Structure formats: structure tokens, C-alpha cells
Amino acid sequence: MQSLLILVPLVCLMLFNLPWKRGVGQAVSFGAGLAFLAAQAAAALWAMLSGGEPFADPLAGFLVFKTSADGLTWVMLLTIAVVAASSLAVSRAAFTDEKDRFYFANLLFVSVIGMNGAALSGDLFTLYVFFEAASVASFILIAFRRGMAGLEGAFKYLVMSTVATVLMLTGVGFFMLAGAGTSFAEVRAACLQSAHPEFARVGGLAFMAGLFIKGGMVPFHGWLPDAYGTAPGPVSVLLAGIVTKATGVYGLIRLTGSVLPMMPEVQTLLMTLGIVSIYAGALAAIGQSDYKRMLAYSSISQVGYIVLALGCRTPLALAGAVFHLLNHAVFKSLLFSNAAAVESRLGHNDMNRMGGLQAQMPWSSLSAVIGLLSTAGIPPLGGFWSKVIILLALWQAGFHAAAVLALAASLLTLAYFLSMQRRVFFAKGTETGSAVTEAGAAYLWPQLALAGLTAAIGIGFPFVYRFLLTPIQQLLW
Amino acid sequence: MNPSTLLIPVFLPLAAGALIFLLAKAWKGSGAVLSLAATAGMLAVSALLFGKEGTAALPWAGFGLDFVCRLMPFNGFILLAVSFFAFCTALYAASSLKGKSIAPHFFGFLMLSAGFAAGAVIADHLVLLLFFWEGLLGSMYGLIAMGRKDAWRTAIKMFVIVGVSDLCMMAGIAMTGHAAGSLVMSSIHLPVEGLNTLAFLLLAIGGLAKAGSMPFHSWIPFAAEDAPLPFMAFFPGALEKLVGIYFLARLSLDLYGLQAGSWVSLLLMTVGAVTILLAVLMALIQKDYKKLLSYHAISQVGYMVLGIGTASAVGVIGGLFHMLNNALYKSGLFLTAGMVEKQAGTTDLRKLGGLGKRMPLTAAAFVVFGLSISGVPPFNGFFSKELVYDAALERHWVFYLAAVLGSFFTAASFLKLGHAAFFGPAKPEHRDVREAPWPMLLPALVIAGLCVLFGVYNTLPVHRFLAPAVGEEALAGHHVSGMPANWMLVAGTLIALAAALLNHRYGVKRSGAGLGAADHIHHAPGLSGVYDRAERQAFDPYNHWTAFVGVLSRILNAADRGVNALFDVVSVSAAKTLSAGTRRLQSGAYTAYVLWSMAGLAAAAWWMFR
Known part of the structure; x- marks a missing residue:
């Protein structure tokens, strides 16, 4: 049944592009998009609550690849649905041109197909193909405004x-040299009992390096x-919230958590990259004056926590990594939605020229506060729990220095976020007393919903732990 | 007796206090009227309850913390005394504070104090006792702080000293409750041994500090200058001794069995003896009426602590009797000081003189009080001191000597005070001074009458109030009332008093004035340097401790600033520098980005395949 999560959006895409009357295509794409994403979230939740694989999949025969679903898959599908829906909701207000909205909805669906496919695939090559689908959509999306800056950003992403x-394909090639095929089980077997174990190692490194680029590790x-x-x-909401996570970071979790066997070098490599990313990202974020760039560096820093936990490679650490991915998707989408709301009112992202928006945009300010507190790991919000789990896992596994470093970095997180909140909302500045108005409902509702979600995840942590995280702990191989 | 009657002396004044605070704005005279009514009621109920026994228990804080009050021979007469002095103070203050802006709050706090003190006396649960004890601390703070402009300093000093000792008491209560398995006082009877000794000492610190014994005394002379006068008459004069010494006696006799001759007993006696001597020596050289009295308020505690510390029936009776007598003549003395201040405008002895002719009744009352405190027969102070002497001599002659020396200096300082204030040549600026008004005079005269009564007819207080507290059988045939049995002791006292008289004449002759009667002691070689330093408060433990705490807090502050600098300066600038570095690396050239990734890949490959 989970094949529908790939097939339905594909069919939807075709339906959207039938020669509808003017305006109808846009309305249909928006409505059908939200409906589909809601259904995906519901399906994922249902699957998690019932435990395991509740749906038979008669449609699987129509696909050229095999699908598989486990606890991690369902968490990813849920996260994808939540963030994509937020992005779609924000797009309704952000793009004034009807056509733009229509194109955005189409590209979003392409991206969702890529991410859902990646989450459902049980094979490294399939994984790669779906990553490419998501990436192609992203190239176009980044340059969506057709301005020079967007083109430059898209071009850099394209090159990298x-x-x-190249790296991932090389990796796939080496895996094929080492063993019988590229499915997770075959690669795993190849690593353990191949005549050429070094091939598997080279393949693993090359594939990981490709994922490092996709995931944005320093x-x-x-x-x-x-x-x-x-x-x-x-x-930005879509890209930072989920695309890089559902491709690069998810790939890393899959590859190092349940495909590659335990290798101490890989562990050290991941932990080093994790710590470097946490600190480089946070330090760079402190120096930014552009709201969205600051959030981008913050993303690098937060992904560092996930990779650090992966390097620890214990069941609890794996659960912490996935939980942090979920939390990060929620609070980073929230903050990027917030940035989009502010940008829509001011027309720029320069924090030095904001200041004093608290009076005019109190709801945006409130949701930003919740987002930043969750990111910085303040209880009882969701971000607190995932960070605590990661730190606990590190400490239990004996990586005390890494745990202390990761904890200390929370101060940097709080530093740049509090500075952001002050410069944008609380402090007196350029916008004090200006005629700016609160962002519209289309901006506010996604933010408030995400803020409620991160609070709910935090407060309902025992529930989350039981239904989301316990299955994941069994995935570690 | 209905047991809940017992709660009236506690709740009546507390309710009156609350009402006074509420009505302070609406009804200016409410304080005096309500206070007089409430204390009169309190006195009447206490008198009715006197001699009876009973227990009133109410559920209170849960966890076994019940509101248990118990009236027994031990505390019945103290409750009566508390009520009596509360009534006298209210009567006196109604006149002396008339029209003053602090009056409503003074009466409010006075009533709270009276209620808390009554509660502390009849409480039969250690936690309830602590509750009233701390309440008393709070109302004392209020009463001192409302005095002169800078009185809050003294109030804080008192609060720190008494508060810290109350903390000790709290620890002692916890230890006692643990050792005895109960916090109900009537069911606690522990020996002073092992860890219990520490608990006993901690509790004794609480009692000693309330009573104003050394080394917890140093706020009292400042309060004499800063606090409103009725406060001095009521608190250091009477209430503190009643409550503090009651607790000390109950502690030594009832809660714990203090053994005669044990080191704890000797320690208490030493504290008493040292307090008598040092405080009286300071009193001797004072040039201010109230301040001189305040040092005697400390010194007299020494006799009570010495008496209770002997742990003999005679000593305890002597200590408790002295507590009663002292409460009478000391509050009376403070009342005369208040009358002199009100009529002559000052209490500075250098500006006073010859008031005896202008204020004959005040002077007469003063003479009675002075004779009482000096221990001249047949006034009350003589008899209680003789009992203390008797018990002290039984332990060691050193304690007896300290006590008799204390008597000598006490007599000397009151000869000087009376001579300087009431006798001697009249000052011309006092021509228009008149006798104090009746409401102020009346309490002083009643108290003076009681001083004489308790002396001449000392069988009344001893056998009516004190012997039941200790238990007639404990006296075992000791002769505690009437004239002392040991004529040697009487002779010693008379010799000390005669020496004080001679000393006074010598001093007056030498300096030419009543005020200078003690100058030859003040400026004696060897003593004058010590006096100078004592006057500069060089011996005040409070100052040493606060200085120590000040240094400690400066050190901690410096450490804190250092850590702060580490965070504020070092870490922030490091973060800024590193941040600028990472920004510079983010050049915007995609070739550079590709090169980094390649470099990263190369490093990872080296790591995996080295």
C-alpha cells in the first residue's frame, strides 16, 4: 500500500497538468496537495501506532523496484508530510502570481515523490535515483524567482x-564489484563476507561523501x-526543513545505521564531522546579519548533532538522531516560515535593519521564540528531548568529551538565536513604530501549528518515545 | 477550665494587632484603645488561668505538626508576667507615643509581639514554639526599625544575630525531635550526653540569644539609642528575658536533664559570669541614661544564666526569681528613662542633673528600682541574687566572686546614674520641667510597688510562682524564701554594697561631679585602653563576623567577576573571531566549495585507509 505514496503524487502531477480552465489547475493542485500530504501524515501515524507494516502492498508489482517500510521510514514520511504541507501553505501567501503557485505545487510534488521514494526504497541505487529526483526539483525551486542571486545559489547547488x-554512483559501482547487488541486505553481506572487502569500504566512503555534500556537513x-x-x-522552508534531511541525512542514517557494519574509523569520522559541523555552523551563524543565512548555518550546526549521534552508533543514539531530525524539521520549518513572514512584510532579510517588530508582529515574534527555544534545547519543547537523548547516548557510550562539547555548543545556539530575536523583534530599531503590519494568516497558521507541534512533541514525549523511537532502536544493525 | 480558653492570651492580642494595622489610616487612636483593651483581656484571662493546668490542641500544619498549647506550673506565671508587662507597656505607650506618627504601627507590632510571646510560652510543640519564636523576631524587627532614621541598621543587626541563633535552634529542634522520636515538649526528656549535648547547646543558643546574653548582646545598646523607648522597656527589659530564660530553664530542667557539675553546666555558668562582669563594666562608663540601662539589661541576664547553669534547685529558683525581679525593675528603669526623656528632652547624663526636685515621683520610683537592681535588702533583687550566690558558691567560689563583683559594679553605676540625673545640682535649663503625666507614671509606680512587695514578702512569688515550677520536692528542705539562711553571704553582699558606696564617694570627690564617679575606673591604667577599644566596638563579635563575611563576599565577588569576564570577554571575542574566520572562508566561489569537499574527502579517505 505504501507504493501509493509514490504513485498517487505521480498521478496527481499528471492530473494537475491537464488543460484545465484558468485558475482551476492552481486550486486543484493546492487542494489535492494538502489532501495528499494530510493522508500521508495520517497513514504514517497509523502505521506507527499499530506498529510495523500494517498495509499490504499489492501495487508493488507495478514498480520496477522493491519498497520496504520500517519505523524509520514512517518517521520520515510523517516529517516529509508535515514540512511539505507547511511549505505549501506558506507558498499560497508568498507567491502572488497564480502561475507561480501552480508551478511551485508541481515542483513540490516532484520533490515529495523523490523524498517518499527514498524513504521507502530498500536499495542503494534506488535511493540514489530518488535523491536525484528531489535534487532536480530543488535546483529549479531555488532559482524560482529567476533573479541573479537565486540563479547563483541554484548553480552552486547544481555543481556540488x-x-x-559522481561520488554516490562511484560508491554504487564499488558495492556491485564487492557483492551481488545494491540492496541493503546484499551490500551488508558484501561488507562482511566479500572476497574484496576493501571495495566495500571504498564504496561506503564514496557513497558517504556524496551524502555529506547532500546533507551539508562541514x-x-x-x-x-x-x-x-x-x-x-x-x-527555504522545504529545502532546509526536509529536502536535505530526507536525502543526505536520511541516507547517512540508513547507510551507517542499518547497512554498513560497525567500523571504528567511520564512527570517528562521523563524530569528528559532527562536532566540526556543530561548531563551524554555530560560529558562522553568530556572525550573520541575514536572517535566512543565519538559519542556514544553524541548520548545519543542528545536522551536526544528528551526525554526531550516528557516530556513536548505539540504539539510543540512533533513536536520538532520528528524533532530532524530526524536531529539526519542525522547528527549522517554523523559523524559515517566520523568516518568510518577516521578509514578506519588509522586503529584505537584513536583521540590522529590522528591530522593534515586536509591537507590529507579536504572533510572529511568539512563534520565533518557541522555535528558537526548541532549537536551543529548552524544556519542555521537543528539541530539548532529542538533544538530551543524544547527550545521554554519547555519555553512556563513553564519549564524554563529545557529550560535553555538544552540550557547550548549546550556549552558542542560544547566543545567536537570542541575538536574532533581539535584533528582529525585541530591541528598538529601524522598524520601531513603523507602519508594518502582522503577517497574514497564511504565514501565521503554519508557524503556530508548527510551534504547537514542537511543544506537543515535548510535552507528549513518553508517547513519542514509545511509538516513534522504540521501533527505531531495533533497526541498528 | 475549658482548654480553648488557653488560646485567648495568644489570639486576642494577635487579632488586635491585625485590626490595628487595618484601621491605622481610618482611626488614628485605634492603637492605644485596642491595645489597652486586648492586653487587659489578656491579663484577666492569664490571671484566671493561673494555677490551672490544661492542654489545648488544634490540627495545624499536618505531618504531626499540631497546634498544641499546654498550661502548667512551669509557664503559668510567665504567661501572667508577659500579660502584665504587655498591659503596662500599652498603658505607658498610650501616653508617651500620643500623637506620634509611629504610634499605630508601634501598637500593631506590640500586640503581635505580645501574642507571639504568649504563644511561645505556652506552646507545647517544638515546631509551634519555633513558629512563635520567629514571629517574635519579625515583630521585634518592625519595632526597632520604626525608631530613629537609621534604626534599620540596628534592626538588621538584631535580625542577623537573633536570626542566626534561631537557625541554631532550628537545627537543635530537628536533632531533639530525632533523638526523642517526638516534637511534643511534654513527652521529651533526654539526658545531656553524646550527640544530645550538641542539640542541647544549639537549643540553648536560641534561648541565650533571645534573652540577650553575651555573645548575642551587641544589638541591645544600639537599640537603646535607636528604637522607641517603650520597646526597650518591654523587650530587653522584660519580654526577652521572660521568654528566653523560660526556654533555657525548661530546656535544662524538663526537655533535657542538665547534670550539676557537668561541663555543659560549667559552660553555662561561665557564660553567665562573663556576661555579668563584662556588661556591667561597660555599663559603668556610659554617659547616656538609656545606654547605661541597656548594658545592665545584658548584665542581669548573666545572673539568670548563672543560676540556671548551676543545675541545682536553688540556682534555678534563683535564676527564675531574678528573671521576674529583673523584668520588674528593668522595665521600670526604662520607663523612668522614658519619662526623663519626655520631660527633660534628653537622656544624655551630661545635660541632666537635679531632676529629683522637679520629678519627685519619678525619682522615688528610680530609687526603688536602683536599690532593687543593686541588691539592697529588703528589695526584691537582693533575695534572688542571694539564691544565685548560694548556688554558685556551691559549685566554685570563682562564680560567686564574679557575681559579687558584678553587684559591686551594678551598685556603683546606679549610684552614678542617680547622682547624675536626679540629685546633684539642678541645671538652669530644666527650670520648667514638670512631673511626668499619670498614665506614664502609673505603670512605673505599680512596678515599684511590686519590687518592694516581692522583696519584703518574697514568700509570695517564690512559693506561689516558682516552687511549683521546679517542684516542691526538688527543693528538699532548702530554705528559699524569707531572709537568706547563710548570713556569710549576706555579709558579703553588704560589704560589696558598702564598697560601692565608698567607691562612689571617692570618685565624686576626685572628679567633682556625680557623673564622674566612675572615671577613676574608666581611666585606670590598663583599663582605659581596653575601654577605648570596647567603645569603638572592637570586641563586638557581630562586627568581626560581618567583616569576615564582607571579605569573603569580596573574594567571591572577584571570583565571580573573573568567571564573568571569561564568559563576557574571552568567550565572546573568541566566538566573534572564529565567526569572522568562517565567514571569510565562505567566499562565494563555487570552485572553493568544490575544493573543500575534495580536501574533506581526501582527509576522510586517508583516515579510512591509512
Whole structure:
């Protein structure tokens, strides 16, 4: 049944592009998009609550690849649905041109197909193909405004993505040399009992390096700030909230958590990259004056936590990594929606020229506060729990220095976010007493819904732990 | 007796206090009227309850913390005394504070104090006792702080000293409750041994500090200058001793069994003896009426602590009797000071003189009080001191000597005070001074009458109030009332008093004035340097401690600033520098980005295949 999550959007895409009357296509694409994403979220929740694989999949025979679904898949599908829906909702207000909205909805569906496919695939090559689908949509989305800055961001992403493509394909090639095929089970077998175990290692490194680029790990992250910073608001929400996570980071979780066997070098590599990303991202974020670029660096920093946990490679750490991915998707979409709302009212992202928006945009300010507190790991919001799980896992596994470093970085997180909140909303500044008005409902509702969600995840943590995280702990191989 | 009658002396004044605070704005005279009514009621109920026994228990804070009050021979007469002094103070203050802006709050706090003190006396649960004890601390703070402009400093000093000792008491209560398995006072009877000794000492600190014994005394002379006068008459004069010494006696006799001759007993006696001597020496050189009295308020505590510390029936009776007598003549003395201040406008002895002719009744009352405190027969102070002497001599002659020396200096300082204030040549600026008004005079005269009564007919207080508290059988045939049995002791006292008289004449002759009667002691070689330093408060433990705490807080502050600098300056600038570095690396050239990734890949490859 989960094949529908790939097939339905594909059919939808075709339906959208039938020669509808003017305006109808746009309305249909928006309505059908939200309906589909809601259904996806409901299906994922249902699957998690009932535990395991509730749906028979008679349609699987129509596909050229095999689908598989486990706890991690369902968390990813839920996250994709939530963030994509937020992005779609924000796009309705952000794009004034009807055609733009229509194109955006189409590209969003392409992207969702790519991400859903990746989450459902049980094979490294299939994984790669769906990553490419999501990336192609992203290139166009970044340059959506057709301005020079957007083109530049898209071009950099394209170049780096190409490098990643080459690396991942090389990795797939080496896996095929080492073993019988590219399905997760075959690759796993190849790593353990191949005549040429070094092939598997080279393949693993090459594939991981490609994922580092896709996920934006320092020093593979060069494209990321430009891409996030120059893309239009809804695109940033989608890109930062889920696309890079559902491709690069999800790929890393799958590859290192349940495909590659335990390798101490890989562990150290991941932990080093994690710590470097946490600190480089946070330090760079402190120096930014552009709201969205700051959020972009913050994303790098937060992904660092996920990769750090992966390097720890214990069941609890894996659960923490996935939980942090979920939380990050929620609070980073929230903050990018917030940035989009502010940008829509002021026409720029320069935090030095904001200041004093608290009076005019109290609801936006409130949701920004919730988002930043969750990011900084303040209880009882969701971000607190995932960070605590990661720190606990690190400590239990004996990586005390890494745990302390990760904890200390929370101060930096709080530093740049509090500075942001002050410069944009609380402090007196350029916008004090200006005629700016609160962002419209289309901006506010997604933000408030996401803020409620991050609070709900935090308050309902025992529930989340039982239904979302416990299955994931069994995935570690 | 209906047991809940017992709660009236506690709740009547508390309710009156609350009402006074509420009505302070609406009804200016409410304080005096309500206070007089409430204390009169309190006095009447206490008198009715006197001699009876009973327990009133109400559920209170849960966890076994019940509101248990118990009237027994031990505290019945103290409750009566508290009520009596509360009534006298209210009567006196109604006149002396008439029309003053602080009056409503003074009466409010006075009533709260009276209620809390009554509660502390009849409480039969250690936690309830602590509750009233701390309430008393709070109302005392209020009463001192409302005095002169800078009185809050003294109030804080009192609060710190008494508050810290109350903390000790709290720890002692916890330890006692743990050792005894109960917090109900009537069911606690522990020996002073092992860890219990520490608990006993901690509790004794609470009692000693309330009573104003050394080394917890140093706020009292300042309060004499800063606080409203009725406060001095009521608190250091009477109430503190009644409550503090009651608790000390109950502690030594009832809660714990203090053994005669044990080191704890000797420690208490030493504290008493040292307090008598040092405080009286300070009193001797004072040039201010109220301040001189305040040092005697400390010194007299020494006799009570010495008496209770002997742990003999005679000593305890002597200590408690002295507590009663002292409450009478000391509050009376403070009342005369208040009358002199009100009529002559000052209490500075250098500006006073010859008031005896202008204020004969005040002077007469003063003479009675002075004779009482000096221990001249047949006034009340003589008899209680003789009992203390008797018990002290039984332990060691050193304690007896300290006590008799204390008597000598006490007599000397009151000869000086009376001579300087009431006798001697009249000052011309006092021509228009008149006798104090009756409402102020009346309490002083009643108290003076009681001083004489308790002396001449000392069988009344001893056998009516004190012997039941200790238990007639404990006296075991000791002769505690009437004239002392040991004529040697009487002779010693008379010799000390005669020496004080001679000393006074010598001093007056030498300096030419009543005020200078103690100058030859003040400026004696060896003593004058010590006096100078004492006058500069060089021996005040409070000052040493606060200085120590000040240094400690400066050190901690410096450490805190340092850590702060680490965060504020070092970490912030490091973060800024690093941040600028990462921004510079983000050049915007995609070739650079590709090169980094390649470099990263190369490093990762080296790591995996080295």
C-alpha cells in the first residue's frame, strides 16, 4: 500500500497538468496537495501506532523496484508530510502570481515523490535515483524567482550536487564489484563476507561523501548557505526543513545505521564531522546579519548533532538522531516560515535593519521564540528531548568529551538565536513604530501549528518515545 | 477550665494587632484603645488561668505538626508576667507615643509581639514554639526599625544575630525531635550526653540569644539609642528575658536533664559570669541614661544564666526569681528613662542633673528600682541574687566572686546614674520641667510597688510562682524564701554594697561631679585602653563576623567577576573571531566549495585507509 505514496503524487502531477480552465489547475493542485500530504501524515501515524507494516502492498508489482517500510521510514514520511504541507501553505501567501503557485505545487510534488521514494526504497541505487529526483526539483525551486542571486545559489547547488552524484554512483559501482547487488541486505553481506572487502569500504566512503555534500556537513557544505539564503521563503522552508534531511541525512542514517557494519574509523569520522559541523555552523551563524543565512548555518550546526549521534552508533543514539531530525524539521520549518513572514512584510532579510517588530508582529515574534527555544534545547519543547537523548547516548557510550562539547555548543545556539530575536523583534530599531503590519494568516497558521507541534512533541514525549523511537532502536544493525 | 480558653492570651492580642494595622489610616487612636483593651483581656484571662493546668490542641500544619498549647506550673506565671508587662507597656505607650506618627504601627507590632510571646510560652510543640519564636523576631524587627532614621541598621543587626541563633535552634529542634522520636515538649526528656549535648547547646543558643546574653548582646545598646523607648522597656527589659530564660530553664530542667557539675553546666555558668562582669563594666562608663540601662539589661541576664547553669534547685529558683525581679525593675528603669526623656528632652547624663526636685515621683520610683537592681535588702533583687550566690558558691567560689563583683559594679553605676540625673545640682535649663503625666507614671509606680512587695514578702512569688515550677520536692528542705539562711553571704553582699558606696564617694570627690564617679575606673591604667577599644566596638563579635563575611563576599565577588569576564570577554571575542574566520572562508566561489569537499574527502579517505 505504501507504493501509493509514490504513485498517487505521480498521478496527481499528471492530473494537475491537464488543460484545465484558468485558475482551476492552481486550486486543484493546492487542494489535492494538502489532501495528499494530510493522508500521508495520517497513514504514517497509523502505521506507527499499530506498529510495523500494517498495509499490504499489492501495487508493488507495478514498480520496477522493491519498497520496504520500517519505523524509520514512517518517521520520515510523517516529517516529509508535515514540512511539505507547511511549505505549501506558506507558498499560497508568498507567491502572488497564480502561475507561480501552480508551478511551485508541481515542483513540490516532484520533490515529495523523490523524498517518499527514498524513504521507502530498500536499495542503494534506488535511493540514489530518488535523491536525484528531489535534487532536480530543488535546483529549479531555488532559482524560482529567476533573479541573479537565486540563479547563483541554484548553480552552486547544481555543481556540488553533481560532485555528489559522481561520488554516490562511484560508491554504487564499488558495492556491485564487492557483492551481488545494491540492496541493503546484499551490500551488508558484501561488507562482511566479500572476497574484496576493501571495495566495500571504498564504496561506503564514496557513497558517504556524496551524502555529506547532500546533507551539508562541514566542509562539504559550501552550497548550503547560498541556496537556503537566496531561495524564496516557501522553498527555504522545504529545502532546509526536509529536502536535505530526507536525502543526505536520511541516507547517512540508513547507510551507517542499518547497512554498513560497525567500523571504528567511520564512527570517528562521523563524530569528528559532527562536532566540526556543530561548531563551524554555530560560529558562522553568530556572525550573520541575514536572517535566512543565519538559519542556514544553524541548520548545519543542528545536522551536526544528528551526525554526531550516528557516530556513536548505539540504539539510543540512533533513536536520538532520528528524533532530532524530526524536531529539526519542525522547528527549522517554523523559523524559515517566520523568516518568510518577516521578509514578506519588509522586503529584505537584513536583521540590522529590522528591530522593534515586536509591537507590529507579536504572533510572529511568539512563534520565533518557541522555535528558537526548541532549537536551543529548552524544556519542555521537543528539541530539548532529542538533544538530551543524544547527550545521554554519547555519555553512556563513553564519549564524554563529545557529550560535553555538544552540550557547550548549546550556549552558542542560544547566543545567536537570542541575538536574532533581539535584533528582529525585541530591541528598538529601524522598524520601531513603523507602519508594518502582522503577517497574514497564511504565514501565521503554519508557524503556530508548527510551534504547537514542537511543544506537543515535548510535552507528549513518553508517547513519542514509545511509538516513534522504540521501533527505531531495533533497526541498528 | 475549658482548654480553648488557653488560646485567648495568644489570639486576642494577635487579632488586635491585625485590626490595628487595618484601621491605622481610618482611626488614628485605634492603637492605644485596642491595645489597652486586648492586653487587659489578656491579663484577666492569664490571671484566671493561673494555677490551672490544661492542654489545648488544634490540627495545624499536618505531618504531626499540631497546634498544641499546654498550661502548667512551669509557664503559668510567665504567661501572667508577659500579660502584665504587655498591659503596662500599652498603658505607658498610650501616653508617651500620643500623637506620634509611629504610634499605630508601634501598637500593631506590640500586640503581635505580645501574642507571639504568649504563644511561645505556652506552646507545647517544638515546631509551634519555633513558629512563635520567629514571629517574635519579625515583630521585634518592625519595632526597632520604626525608631530613629537609621534604626534599620540596628534592626538588621538584631535580625542577623537573633536570626542566626534561631537557625541554631532550628537545627537543635530537628536533632531533639530525632533523638526523642517526638516534637511534643511534654513527652521529651533526654539526658545531656553524646550527640544530645550538641542539640542541647544549639537549643540553648536560641534561648541565650533571645534573652540577650553575651555573645548575642551587641544589638541591645544600639537599640537603646535607636528604637522607641517603650520597646526597650518591654523587650530587653522584660519580654526577652521572660521568654528566653523560660526556654533555657525548661530546656535544662524538663526537655533535657542538665547534670550539676557537668561541663555543659560549667559552660553555662561561665557564660553567665562573663556576661555579668563584662556588661556591667561597660555599663559603668556610659554617659547616656538609656545606654547605661541597656548594658545592665545584658548584665542581669548573666545572673539568670548563672543560676540556671548551676543545675541545682536553688540556682534555678534563683535564676527564675531574678528573671521576674529583673523584668520588674528593668522595665521600670526604662520607663523612668522614658519619662526623663519626655520631660527633660534628653537622656544624655551630661545635660541632666537635679531632676529629683522637679520629678519627685519619678525619682522615688528610680530609687526603688536602683536599690532593687543593686541588691539592697529588703528589695526584691537582693533575695534572688542571694539564691544565685548560694548556688554558685556551691559549685566554685570563682562564680560567686564574679557575681559579687558584678553587684559591686551594678551598685556603683546606679549610684552614678542617680547622682547624675536626679540629685546633684539642678541645671538652669530644666527650670520648667514638670512631673511626668499619670498614665506614664502609673505603670512605673505599680512596678515599684511590686519590687518592694516581692522583696519584703518574697514568700509570695517564690512559693506561689516558682516552687511549683521546679517542684516542691526538688527543693528538699532548702530554705528559699524569707531572709537568706547563710548570713556569710549576706555579709558579703553588704560589704560589696558598702564598697560601692565608698567607691562612689571617692570618685565624686576626685572628679567633682556625680557623673564622674566612675572615671577613676574608666581611666585606670590598663583599663582605659581596653575601654577605648570596647567603645569603638572592637570586641563586638557581630562586627568581626560581618567583616569576615564582607571579605569573603569580596573574594567571591572577584571570583565571580573573573568567571564573568571569561564568559563576557574571552568567550565572546573568541566566538566573534572564529565567526569572522568562517565567514571569510565562505567566499562565494563555487570552485572553493568544490575544493573543500575534495580536501574533506581526501582527509576522510586517508583516515579510512591509512
